[in-house]
Amino acid sequence: MNKIKEAQELLTRYDIRRTDLIKSATFSKLNGNNVYLKLECLQKTGSFxxxxxxxxxxxxxxxxxxxxxxxxxxxxxxxxxxxxxxxxxxxxxxxxxxxxxxxxxxxxxxxxxxxxxxxxxxxxxxxxxxxxxxxxxxxxIPAFEDSDIISGQGTIGLEIMEELEEVDEVYVPIGGGGLIAGISIAIKSINQKVKIIGVESTAFPTMKKSITANKITKAKEGYTIADGISIKTPGKLTFEIVKKHVDSIVLINDNEIVKTMFLLMERSKIVSEPAGAAALAYLNSKKKSKEQGKNLVSIISGGNVDMYLLGQIVAKGLMQTGRLLKIFVDLNDKPGALKKIVDEISKASVNIVEVEHDRLSSNVPAGTAGVYLSLELENKNQANTLLDLFRKEKINFEIVH
Incomplete structure (x- = not known):
């Protein structure tokens, strides 16, 4: 703990930011508890x-x-x-x-x-x-397996405890374990009752498997968009610290991470990278518990996301929340055929954002045309209204996933 305090003093010399700890109205409402976000995505270089x-x-x-x-x-x-x-x-x-x-x-x-x-x-x-x-x-310079590295990351835990009087649970993404090792040492040294929950990707449950086996275990090859926590083998030092101080380790999948990144951008105006949103994604995936009113802190560990990936996140987030619908429609290749489709879309008060004709693909018979339509909607109910209109008018369509 003394090393972490020394690290905190040292970091002030280099003007390393004391990042904001904010209460999120959106995620608090979804979770049923007071959800606070520690915004390391706004740290210098974009991460903790x-x-x-x-x-x-x-x-x-x-x-x-x-x-x-x-x-x-x-x-x-x-x-x-x-x-x-x-x-x-x-x-x-x-x-x-x-x-x-x-x-x-x-x-x-x-x-x-x-x-x-x-x-x-x-x-x-x-x-x-x-x-x-x-x-x-x-x-x-190790990424996580080093006492100086761990002490530096532990300053986040000190800041949380200094800014929030009562903390019940802290959710931390786990890659190699340096972040959660430092935070858990700092917080447990101040208050043993605070629960520390680590969050890993379902594709790389490295630390969870190691803790369960009580020995360092290598994860199998997997894939996740959260590359920042796609570590095959945890550190020996971090493993021992996690075993001693971390209360539990849970897993989250990419779909939940995408949904959370989208909500962070739309509701909170916060850009997070996939690994940075992993801990909050787990909180967001949980059903509201009967026991509410707890103070829960989620570390948003980084914001360095590739712009091309970010575009995909927005599109997938819109689709997951029922705000974007892509359909393929079979048409007779004759004047007025597309107008009939557009009229039905207009009746449902739906906005067309993209139209793509296809006459050449093998699945499109000669004399017909296929049309891909990307549609902007308010919610899933509006989508269902439109699809019911299509069925009533006997319009052949497929939803594109």
Whole structure:
């Protein structure tokens, strides 16, 4: 705990932000409890990672700083290490997976770091870093398996306890475990009664499996849009801390993450990356409990989302909430055929946002035309009204998912 307090004092020297802790009316209403959001998505470099990276690099000896540092990362740790290195004016090399987000690569380079793309996952990038660091005599800045890194992330826990008098539960996304390790140490040192709940992707339940087996367990290959928590193997140090201080670990899927990212943008005007929204997604997926009025804190751990992915999130979020409907309609390829469809859509007060004709696909018979229509609606009830009109007029259609 003393190291975390020292880290908090150190971070003020570098103007690392004390991020806002806000109560969300939207998510409080959906959950039935008082839901607070710790907005690390508004931190410098766009995530909590800069806290640990700054502490670690500050504590390096002058000789180690002179030789430079290296780190493996899918994006957020990369930007954090690059930023901290630039502040300390030391050489920095970042190894990222080949499938890393282009926006995160560009952002990392903007802090004057040298970027190497190597490996198809974080674990493969990390393996490459070990050999490279030994050859080039560079210091590895771990993403999570380090006491300085953990202490830096733990300052988030101190801020929560300083700003909210009564805290019942804190929900934290888990990748390698550095964030939840630091937060759990800080909070449990102040109040043992506060429950710490870790949230992992269903595709990478690494820490949950390890805790259940009571030993470090490697996750099978999976896929999730939450690349920031797609870690195959947790750290040994973080595993021991999580085993001691974390009350439970739960899982969340990509569909719930998409829905939560969409709601965060639309209702709270907050942009989060998938991993950053994972903890809140779990809270949002739960049915309202009979026991209400608790103070629940969700860490929104990062906001570095690829713009192309963000566009998909908006479209999928609209579809999940019944606000966007895409249908395929069979038409006779004759004048007036499309007008009949448009008239029915107008009757239902639905807005057409996109029209695409298809006469050439193999599933479209000669003499007919297929039309893809993207429709903007108020809710699912309005969609059902429109589809009932189509059925009444015997219009052949399919919903496109």
């Amino acid at each position: 990672k800069v806290r640990g990276a700054m502490v670690k690099i500050h504590n390096l000896s002058d000789d180690l700083k002179k030789n430079g540092v290296i780190a493996a990362s899918a994006g957020n740790h990369a930007q954090a290490v690059a930023f901290a290195s630039k502040i300390h004016d030391i050489p920095c090399t970042i190894v990222m997976p080949k499938n890393a987000s282009p926006s995160k690569i560009v952002a990392t380079k903007s802090y004057d770091a040298k970027v190497i793309l190597e490996g198809d996952s974080y674990d493969e990038s990390a393996s490459y870093v070990k050999d490279f660091a030994e050859k080039e005599n560079k210091t590895i």
